[in-house]
Amino acid sequence: MRLCSNRSVFALASTFVLLIAPALRAQNGGTPPVATPKSAAARALAGEPPEPPSGQSQQPPAQKPESQPPLNVDRDPVLSPDAEDNEPVSPEHPGAAVRGAQTLEKGAHGGFTLKRNVDEVVLNVTVLDEGGHLVTDLKKDDFKIFEDGVPQTIASFQHQDIPVSMGIIIDNSGSMRDKRSAVNTAALDLVKASNRDDEAFVVNFSDEAFIDQDFTSDIGKLREGLAHIDSKGGTALYDAVVASADQLSKGAKRPKQALLIITDGEDNASTFSLEQTIRRIQDLQGPIVYSIGLLFGDEGGGRESRRAKRALKLLSDETGGMSFFPKSLADVDPIAAEVARDIRNQYTIGYHSTKPASLGGYRVVKVEAHGTGHGKLIVRTRSGYYPKAATPEARTAQAQQPQ
Structure with missing residues (x-):
């Protein structure tokens, strides 16, 4: 039996300490130390291959994310907000509950303040004369609103940019x-x-x-x-x-x-x-x-x-x-x-429908304008709307009716 020299014994003891000390610290609840490079002797005793040359890694390099084509950088498909799991909206379900009406009011310091009214139907209205020129000097009383042929009372009126x-x-x-x-x-x-x-x-x-x-x-x-x-x-x-x-x-x-x-x-x-x-x-x-x-x-x-x-x-x-x-x-x-x-140069006009929203169904809207000195006026606004309480089934059925 060959006896080891003191230097060999010291080397083996040092290697043993290096190998088991981290495990002992982890077992005792200590914080695992930052890994330090092993010596060649420690790698040999542990049965590990020699350390790779400097600058190289034993693990395969992490894969780089695939680059997008130039035209697709920061490009996101436009999705429907009411589609589940970010899937595109289906034409079989073309409706979600409409939002409450929103209007802007001029603030005390000249800015615009958002005002919400969940029951108000808001119309953006353009008025032209017979020559196709914008008419911008009309007042609230110069307008009449009809929903399904029934006169409506104007609740809000603005003509601002x-x-x-x-x-x-x-x-x-x-x-x-x-x-x-x-x-x-x-x-x-x-x-x-x-x-x-x-x-x-x-x-x-x-x-x-x-x-x-x-x-x-x-x-x-x-x-x-x-x-x-x-x-x-x-x-x-x-x-x-x-x-x-x-x-x-x-x-x-x-x-x-x-x-x-x-x-x-x-x-x-x-x-x-x-x-x-x-x-x-x-x-x-x-x-x-x-x-x-x-x-x-x-x-x-x-x-x-x-x-x-x-x-x-x-x-x-x-x-x-x-x-x-x-x-x-x-x-x-x-x-x-x-x-x-x-x-x-549009007018923003709001009203509260005389028909309960719970009845559902499509509502036809018509706006008339009459201004002194303007002759016959042409009014543009949306042709109608679905009330907020209308069910998706009712809206879908209406959408599928022939025009």
Whole structure:
């Protein structure tokens, strides 16, 4: 039997202490020490392989997260706020309980104060004379409101430049490639011409809708959102509109809301129908829709162009907005300025319905205006709404009725 030298015994004892000391401390409730590198002797006694060369790791390197394609950076599909588990809303259930009416009042220091009234039906109303000029000097008594033909009493009346939350929805399909530069410029000019307290988000859509910039008042961020140009795929316009209306319902800070749609063709990829899309907006007591149809490539005479024009006109007319069909891209920027003027010069009128909300059903709304010295006046507002107490089943049944 070979005897170990004192140096060998000391080395073995030191190694033994290094190996068992952490376990003893952990067993006694002590705090585990920070791991220190083992000596070559300790690794040999423990049956471990030699330490790898400096700068290398024995464990395989952690996998890097897969990078997103450039166009998908910070891109989130626009989802419905009432969809469970963040799944897209189903057209079979196009309605959620509407929110209470919200109005803004001027505060003591000049700012706007949000006032909520859960029973009030609020209408954004544009008034034009026979020449198409905005009429902005009317008083409360110059208006009459009818719901299902029954006169209603006006409960609130304002004519102020109220801040708005807006969704900018831009067609990103293949046919829009050569039009996007002019379209983006017009969209930004609209924001620049709007109230400085407005907020907007950007949705680019083709087969799917992506929110490329969430709510912001920053022109630079909106410009970046508009710069996500794919220019491929089909045109799922109705799905994009429904998702954007839901986005407003979910996250808008302003009670007054609008959507601007710019597209060059007929919807050919949506799950929602045109009728369901309109009903969804009405169900939410949702935004005013302004639409710009770039249909001049087909000279506006083809069957697809006629269908696209009809769809955009209905979306705008039913929500109190305007539809435009320019003859060239040069006309788009002036149209954007007109939209900004329209939004900033509306009357906000509220009333309490004489019909109980529990009865449900769609309510047809009509507003009349008469002003001294103006002649015949043209009034634009949404065509109707669903009361808050209406059940999803009732709304769905109404949406499925033929127009």
